[in-house]
Amino acid sequence: MDANVLQRKGMVKNTVLKYINKIDKKTGQEWIETALRGKPVLTTPLLNKDTAFSDQERKELGLLGKLPNCIETLAQQVARISLQYQRYSSNLQKFIYLSGLHDSNEVLFYRFLLDNLAEALPIIYTPNVGTAVKEYSHEFRQPRGLYISYPHIDEIDDVLEHRTHPDVDVIVATDGEGVLGIGDQGIGAMDISIAKLVVYSLCGINPYRTLPIMLDVGTDNQQLLDDPMYIGWRSKRIRGDKYHAFIEKFVQAVHRKLPNVFLHWEDFGRENARSILDRYKDYHCMFNDDMQGTGVISLAAIIAAIGATSVPIQNHKIIIFGAGTAGVGIADQLYDAMLRYGMDPQDARKRFWLMDRPGVLLEDTPGLMEHQRKYARSKEEAKYYPPGHDLLTVVQQAKPTILIGTSTVRGAFTEEVIRTIAKHVAQPIIFPLSNPNDNCEANPENVLKWTEGRALIATGSPFDPVMLGDRKYVIAQCNNALAFPGIGLGVIVSRAKAVTDNMLWAAVQAICERSPAQKDPREPLLPSVVDITSLASHIAVRVAEQAIRDGVSDLKAEQSIENLVRAGTWEPYYRTIKAV
Numbered sequence: 001m002d003a004n005v006l007q008r009k010g011m012v013k014n015t016v017l018k019y020i021n022k023i024d025k026k027t028g029q030e031w032i033e034t035a036l037r038g039k040p041v042l043t044t045p046l047l048n049k050d051t052a053f054s055d056q057e058r059k060e061l062g063l064l065g066k067l068p069n070c071i072e073t074l075a076q077q078v079a080r081i082s083l084q085y086q087r088y089s090s091n092l093q094k095f096i097y098l099s100g101l102h103d104s105n106e107v108l109f110y111r112f113l114l115d116n117l118a119e120a121l122p123i124i125y126t127p128n129v130g131t132a133v134k135e136y137s138h139e140f141r142q143p144r145g146l147y148i149s150y151p152h153i154d155e156i157d158d159v160l161e162h163r164t165h166p167d168v169d170v171i172v173a174t175d176g177e178g179v180l181g182i183g184d185q186g187i188g189a190m191d192i193s194i195a196k197l198v199v200y201s202l203c204g205i206n207p208y209r210t211l212p213i214m215l216d217v218g219t220d221n222q223q224l225l226d227d228p229m230y231i232g233w234r235s236k237r238i239r240g241d242k243y244h245a246f247i248e249k250f251v252q253a254v255h256r257k258l259p260n261v262f263l264h265w266e267d268f269g270r271e272n273a274r275s276i277l278d279r280y281k282d283y284h285c286m287f288n289d290d291m292q293g294t295g296v297i298s299l300a301a302i303i304a305a306i307g308a309t310s311v312p313i314q315n316h317k318i319i320i321f322g323a324g325t326a327g328v329g330i331a332d333q334l335y336d337a338m339l340r341y342g343m344d345p346q347d348a349r350k351r352f353w354l355m356d357r358p359g360v361l362l363e364d365t366p367g368l369m370e371h372q373r374k375y376a377r378s379k380e381e382a383k384y385y386p387p388g389h390d391l392l393t394v395v396q397q398a399k400p401t402i403l404i405g406t407s408t409v410r411g412a413f414t415e416e417v418i419r420t421i422a423k424h425v426a427q428p429i430i431f432p433l434s435n436p437n438d439n440c441e442a443n444p445e446n447v448l449k450w451t452e453g454r455a456l457i458a459t460g461s462p463f464d465p466v467m468l469g470d471r472k473y474v475i476a477q478c479n480n481a482l483a484f485p486g487i488g489l490g491v492i493v494s495r496a497k498a499v500t501d502n503m504l505w506a507a508v509q510a511i512c513e514r515s516p517a518q519k520d521p522r523e524p525l526l527p528s529v530v531d532i533t534s535l536a537s538h539i540a541v542r543v544a545e546q547a548i549r550d551g552v553s554d555l556k557a558e559q560s561i562e563n564l565v566r567a568g569t570w571e572p573y574y575r576t577i578k579a580v
Contacts, residue, residue, distance in 0.1 A: 002494070003494070010456070015163075018035045018036045018044075019032055019033065019034035019035070019044070019046075019047055019577075020032070020034075021208060021575070025234040025380065027393060028567075030575045031575050031576040031577070031578055032047065032575050032576070032577045032578070033577075033578050033579075033580045034047060034061070034577060034578075034579065034580065035181065035579075035580055036061070037061055037062035037579070038061070038062040038063065038066065039066070039540045041061050041062070041063060041577075042066065042067075043104075043371070045102070045103055045104055045105060045106045045109075046106050046107075046207065046208055046462045046576060048052055048105045048106075049105070049107070049108075049574050049577075050067070050072075050077065050104075050108070051067060051068060051070055051071065051072040051077065052071065052072050052073065052074060052077060053067060053071070054071065054576075054578075055366075055433070057576070057577050059303065060578070060579035061577065061579055062354070064173055065343040070491060071293075072575055074107070074108065074111055074573065076333075077108050077111075078111055078112050078115055079566070081101065081108065081112045082112070082116070083107045084097070084413055085097060085098070085112075085120075088504075090319065091123055091128045091131065092128070092132060092135065092139075094120075094123045094128075094225075094285070095123055095124060095128055095129070095131070095132045096132075096141075098112075098113075098120065098123065098124050099124075099132075099141070100141065102144075102194075102198070102382060103141070103142050103144070103495060104523050106207055106572075107572045107573065107574055109572075110198075110201060110207070110571075110572035111572040111573070112201060113202055114202060114533070114572065117202075117530045117532070118528075118529070118530050119558055121199075121202075121481070121529055122393070122461075123249065123563070124195060124198055125195045125196075125198065125199055125481060126180065126195075126435055126436070126460075126461060126479060126480075127180075127435055127436035127437055128436075129180070129191055129192060129195045130179070130180040130181075130182055130435065130436050132188075132191050133179055133180070133182070133185045133188040133189060133191045133192060134185060134188060135188075135213065136180065136185070136187065136188030136190065136191055136231075137187070137224075137227065137229045137230045137231045137232070138229050140231055142332040143210060144190075144194055144213065145165060145190065145193065145211055145212030145213055146159055146160070146162065146211065146212075146213045146248065146264055146361060147187070147190070147193065147213075147214045147216055148213060148214065148215055148216065149216040149217075149232075150216065150217045150218065150233060150235070150238055150242075150246055151233065153245070153246050153249055154249075155512075156249050156250055157196075157253050157257065157511055160253055160254065160257045163211055165208050165210075167208075167209055167263050168209055168210065168211045168258050169205060169206065169209040169210065169261065169262060169492045170197070170205060170209070170210050170211070170262045170263075170264060170488055170492065171210075171211045171212075171213055171254065171258070171260065171261055171262070171263050171264065172192075172193040172194075172196045172210075172211075172212050172213070172264045172395065173193065173212075173213040173214075173215055173250075173263065173264070173265060173266065174189045174190070174192055174193050174213075174265070174266040174267045174268070175189070175212060175214075175215040175216075175217050175267075175268055175269075175272070176189030176190075176214070176215075176216075176219070176267060177237065177267065177268055177269035177272070178267050178268060178269045178270065178273070178290070178324070178325060179192060179267045180192070180267070180435050180436065181408035181434050181435050181439045182408075182436075182439075182577075183221070184219050184220050184221045184224075184237070184269075185219070185221065185224070186218070186219030186221055186224045186230070186232040187214055187216055187219075187230070187231060187232030187233075188217070188232075189214065189266075189267055190212060190214040190423065191529075192266055192267055193212035193213060193214065193266060194212045196212075196264065196266055196289070196484070196494060197210040197211075198210055198228075198398070199481045199484070199532070200484075200485050200488055200489075201535050201570065202485070202532065203485035203486065203489060203532055203536035203537075204485075204533065204536060204537065204540075204565075204568070204569035204570050204571070205433040205485070205488060205489060205570060206570040207491065207570070211261075214425055215247075216232050216233045217237055217238045217243060217244070217246060218232075218233050218234075218235035218236050218237040218238055219232060219235075219236075219237055220236055220237045220468050221278040226577050234471065240492055243272070244275075246547060247276055247411075251263075251280050251283070251284060251543060254284065255283065255284050260285075260333060260495065261285075262285055262286070262287065262488055262491045263284055263285065263286040263287070263290060263490055264286070264287050264288075264292075264484070264488065265277065265286060265287070265288040266288075266289050266290065267290065268288070268290070269325075270324045270325045270369070271369070273288055273290060273291060273325045274288075274291065274325070274328070274369070274370075274371045274519070276288075277291065277292075281498065281499070282498065285491060285496060285497055285498050285499060286339060286499065287484070287487065287488070287491075287499050288325075288329075289480055289484050290325045290326050290329065291325055291326070291328070291329030291332070291396055292487075292499070292504055293480040293483050293484040293487070294326045294329050294330060294406075294433075294478075295329040295330050295332055295333030295334075295466060295504070296483040296487070296504050296508050296511070297334060297478050297479065297480055297482050297511065297526070298330045298333065298334075298404070298431065298458075298478050298485040299330070299333040299334055299337055299435065299508050300482075300483070300507075300508045300511035300512050300515070300526065301431065301458040301476060301478050301526050302334060302402065302429065302431075303337065303508065303512050303526045304512055304515040304517045304518065304525040304526065305402075305427075305429045305456040305458075305517070305525050306429070307512075307517065307518065307521075307523035308427065308456055308517050308525070309401075309426070309429070309456070311401065313337065313338055313341050313343075314338070314341065314342075314343055314347075315401075316401045316402055316429075317351050317353075317398055317399065317400045317401050317402070318331075318334065318351055318352050318353070318401075318402040318403075318404065319353045319354075319355065319391075319395065319398060319402070319403050319404070319405065320352065320353070320354045320355065320404045321355045321391055321403070321404065321405045321406070321407050321412060321413075321441065322355070322356065322405060322406035322407030322408070322409075322434070323354040323355060323356040323361055323372055323375075324356070324406065326433070327354060327356075327404070327406040327407075328354070328371050328372055328375070330404060330406065331352055331354060331375055332371075332494075333504065333508070334352075335348055335349065335352070335374075336501060336505070337505070337508070338351065340495065340505065346398055346416075349374055349375060352375045353377065353394055353398045353400070354372065354375045354376075355391065355394060355407075356372075359383075359385055359387075359388075359389050359390075359394075360377055360385045360389070360394055361375060361376045361377065362376055362377050362378070362379050362381065362382055363376045363377070363378055363379045364379045364382075366517050375489045384397045385397070390395055390416055390439045391412060391413075391414075392414070392416055392417050392420065392532075395417055395420050395421055396420060399421075399424055400421060400422075400425075401425050401428065401429060402428075402429040402431075403417075403418075403421060403428070403429070403430050403431070404431045404433060404509040405431065405432040405433055405434055405440075405441030405442070406433050406434060407434060407441060408434040408435075409434070409439070409441060410434075410438060410439055410440065410441070410574070411440035411441065412441040412442070413430065413432055413441040413447070414442075415446070415450050418430065418442065418446075418451060418455070419450050419451075422450065422451040422452075422454065422455070426454065427454050427455070428451060428454065428455050429455070429456045429458070430442070430447050430451075430455045430456070430457050431457070431459070431478065432444075432447075432457075432459055432460070433458070433459065433460035433478050434460055435461050436461050437461045437463070440459060440460065440461065443463070444457050444459060444463050444466055444473075444475045444577050445463075445466045445468075448466050448468050448473055449468065453468050453469070453471065453473070456470070456525060457473075457475055457478055457525075458475070458476040458477065458525050458526060459475055459476070459478065460477070460478055460479070461477065462475075462477050462479075462529075463475045463477075466489055471522075474523070474524045475524070476510060476524040476525040476526040477526065477529060478526065481529060481532055482511060482526060482527060482529065482532060482535060483507060483511065485536040485539075486504070486530065486535060486536035486538065486539025486540045486543065487504070487507050487535070487540075488501070488561055489536055489537070489539070489540035489543075489546040489565065489568070489569075490503070490507075490539060490540035490541070490542070490543025490547065490565075491503075491543065491544075491547070491567050492554055492568065493540055493544050493561070493564050493568045494543070494544035494547040494548065494552075494553040494561075495553060495554065495555070496544075496547040496552045496553045497552045497553070498552045500547070500550045501554060502545070502546050502549070502550050503543050503546045503547055503550065503552075505546075506539075506542040506543050506545070506546035507539050507542065507543055509542065510535075510538050510539040510541075510542040510543075511526065511535070511539065513538070514527045514531070514538060515527065523537070537565050537566070539570065540565045541561050541562050541565050544561045544564070544565065545561050
């Protein structure tokens with residue numbers, strides 16, 4: 001059998017890649033060996049160093065004369081990238097520029113991001129990635145990852161064999177139905193999978209071992225279907241038995257080909273997100289960021305806020321405005337926390353009021369989904385919530401201490417709503433979490449004004465600090481990037497077979513330990529996104545330790561998890577490249 005046949009079948013993995021990472025176990029020194037020469041070295045993002053190739057590398061790899069004579073350091077290259085980046089005026093232009101860098105030189109891309117997290121992370125990730133998603137087909141330049149379309153339902157195994165890297169630690173898969181509060185975006189959601197994996201790698205997961213996947217099952221976004229530039233499968237979104245058969249074939253194929261990979265689900269519609277997780281979570285190690293990640297980071301912020309109020313969790317009443325995937329995910333995590341603090345399950349459920357389009361969820365609400373049912377109020381309470389009732393009606397009846405928004409309804413938390421809550425609560429906890437900023441339920445500055453600075457606030461997207469009187473309020477951001485990378489890193493390091501509720505609780509506690517408000521109640525409830533790398537390592541240790549205690553990891557309790565996390569953390573620097 002000739003080499004070309006072997007490559008197509010994926011049987012000779014290193015000949016497919018033409019390069020391989022090596023590490024000296026005694027010294028920890030890393031290098032890369034490659035059979036590539038000349039231009040292919042420069043066009044391979046995880047090999048390319050541009051002007052940073054050493055003189056010896058240039059000679060061995062056939063690059064002599066293909067690069068300017070100057071040999072630069074990574075720091076010098078970052079300085080040039082910074083100058084080029086600042087020339088772009090719009091956030092979309094900056095996103096496109098950084099995506100191009102990602103496709104040409106991954107080490108330089110990640111080094112620039114790490115050195116400029118506060119500025120660049122909102123560009124490449126939330127909230128700006130939402131704009132990029134909508135413009136995906138118009139701005140498409142280069143594919144990345146795998147696209148599995150419904151017409152190829154019987155060829156999923158073959159598609160998975162076409163992955164660039166044979167060994168994969170984490171997959172982020174999306175079907176694009178429920179993106180960032182902007183709904184069904186079809187194939188454009190691939191940018192979400194890519195962005196999530198960028199955050200994973202910023203926090204130490206090797207980009208050589210990640211894989212974004214777009215499950216293209218069509219779109220119900222008529223604007224996309226009518227757009228001649230749309231590059232996804234031009235069909236109405238499949239549903240029902242056909243959809244579930246497609247997902248089952250995908251999960252089974254992943255389990256066959258990559259049995260140890262951590263499967264991260266992203267931006268699935270509310271009808272499918274929960275059912276997929278419930279159906280397959282005991283079959284393969286997986287995680288839904290919209291439900292579990294949002295729940296973890298929101299719960300961490302809530303617990304930090306509760307600590308600042310000194311009011312026990314048992315005494316809080318919660319309205320969640322928006323009972324979709326994220327809203328119910330937050331409720332699940334908060335409900336679980338109440339049980340951990342010793343509350344009776346029935347009493348805990350009575351502390352929740354979940355609102356969706358019909359209003360407060362009641363036992364007889366038409367179309368009530370199974371995962372919403374345990375939070376439904378008794379039908380006897382319907383008299384308090386007449387048809388067409390609004391959020392203010394529920395606030396007046398429930399008298400909440402915590403108000404959380406996951407509705408994407410801009411301005412839903414009106415002045416009257418906030419002032420009504422503040423009348424009976426010394427420090428109301430107000431979380432307008434919808435992304436992007438244009439969909440946020442309230443502006444933090446207004447909430448602080450309406451509560452005379454008493455509210456404890458966290459948002460989903462970044463907001464500037466607020467000056468009220470002589471005090472500066474830094475607004476905490478309930479950004480999932482503070483949670484999911486550490487959870488994923490902990491799963492990978494521990495080689496966990498499942499993500500347990502206890503592991504998620506361990507992540508919550510780890511984040512709370514780093515809350516600035518723990519030391520000073522006037523400080524933000526959550527760490528800053530610029531601290532995501534150190535926070536991810538901290539979370540990973542706690543998650544891995546809990547995986548061992550829960551019996552889903554084969555690691556021994558006496559092993560140093562901190563050392564394993566440290567050893568398993570990838571950093572963006574240029575490895576020596578050797579010709580073979």
